[in-house]
Amino acid sequence: MKKHKGLLLFSLGLMVALSACGGDGGTTEDDGDVGTDGGVEESTEEKGEIVIGRNNWAENIAVSNMWKILLEEEGYEVDIQSMDKAPVWLGISRGELDIAPEVWLPNTDESYNDQYGDDLDMREMWYEGTELGFAVPEYMDIDSIEELNDMADEFDGQIVGIEEGAALTDLARDAIDEYDLDLDLVTSSDPAMNAEFMQAYNNEEPIVVTLWSPHWLFADYDIKYLEDPKNVFGDPDDIYYMTREGFAEDHPEVVEWMDNWMMDDESLGDLMATINDLDDPYEGAKEWIEENRDMVDEWMAE
Template sequence: MKNKKLSLFLVFLFGMLVIAGCGQVDEPAEQVESKGTIKIGKNNWAENIAVSNMWKILLEEKGYEVELVSADKSVVYLGVSEGELDIGMEVWLPITDARYVEEYGHGFTVQDMWYENTSLGLVVPSYMEVNCITELNDYADEYGGRIVGIDPGSSLMQLTEEAIEHYDLNYELIESSDSAMMADLERAYGNDEPTVVTLWSPHYAFAYYDLKYLDDPAGIYGESDDIVFITREGFEDDHPEVLSWMNTWFMDDDSLGELMGIIEEVGDPVEGANMWIQDNQDLISQWIN
């Protein structure tokens, strides 16, 4: 009987040890303490999508919760000015977006440049005969009498409306989006067909296609701009380290073109930005240290 009781006790003890072993949990992985939420206003331009997603990933790695808020450009300015958004990623100065800064600038701070020497205007494939905006009417029938634009709230569209009026162009400006405009360009280019689109640099289109800006004798589209970002009032007090990182941030045609190109190739801004970040740690370490 004693042997039987001892055997039962040993079985019970063994079972408890097994249960205890199975119930053991590893220590939780160290969590990055949340540093608050940052709302970034993002419009639908390729470079804006690229850098917004890049910064979302970089800031989340540092413990911030980041929300990307998609909106037309004018809405981004208004949102930052009223404190509904923390950051507006893309402001072209001193020319293209000057009117937005004049209208809404009382409520935000213009920060440092992260890209220099932009261009914008009317663009065609290099195989087309036209070289100047003043020549467009000579080809109106051949080119379909239309200019494929982007979102209607953009400065580029307003400048193009001015160009149509100034040059008395027999063309209709088609409101669309960056992606729709690029789809039209891709279709035309693939078939060696004519098309006139509104475009700007930086843009990945110039890495994929042989394109040219049409000369603009009247200077409707202005001189080159630089791209800066804006922050709401008080942001520098709430998130000084973020502002320090972003005011150190700078990209050139190669780095920004590579980022946009990878995103376009993989078809996903988060995956593409992640891939670019992994391949560019040396550059990122110059911004964030």
């Protein structure tokens, strides 16, 4: 097992005490993202409130808390709202949310972009080259999705997935149909999937999960994606952020900072690993910022 921070295998998640979003797709205030201090103790003059909408994926939790802290340092009051992906897009398009830090294009979020893209502002790319699909531990003697039926009994006839409503969940069902797999997709949540994977891995038991890169599991465990010869899961995406219409005019300095934002496997993996080590998204992001102040100062330069 690999146990070190800052390394992610190139490859669309966070084992913290966060429960999954409610199935009603409603908006909830995500108190679990905020540290016990409730915010930055010293800030400049208040510049108003910014509402960030995020779904329950590790990298989204990580960068949402990172930007919460950075914007609080600049005098903004920042509220993180946790919800499923569809309500994030809807909230941005209606102007009810200000920023959504994670959009996968051109493939994974294509349907959402087609539906809502005309009513929002798609901003700059901040991560290049994602990956997603079915993944297994490296110790397993299997390399392709086409081999899954031969090992269906070893997997207890199931693939461990994440939330309903996630694009990855829909793609997983497409793959089951396309490859005519004799396995059922068991949906749960990202934290629940992580827990099942870690338990199986630590016991060297067989397991197949839906997974994406960037994800902190790749920093701590030897994992491989199963080959997808039919390319059901599609080609790699890049990650962008989006804002409501008019946000750039209301807060030009914020979009300037966020347009400067760029992360790679090492920096994003280190951020997620720090959060996972501290078991606290806010405190972990704060520690990472202090350890990478030169990098974030470049983003915040005017």
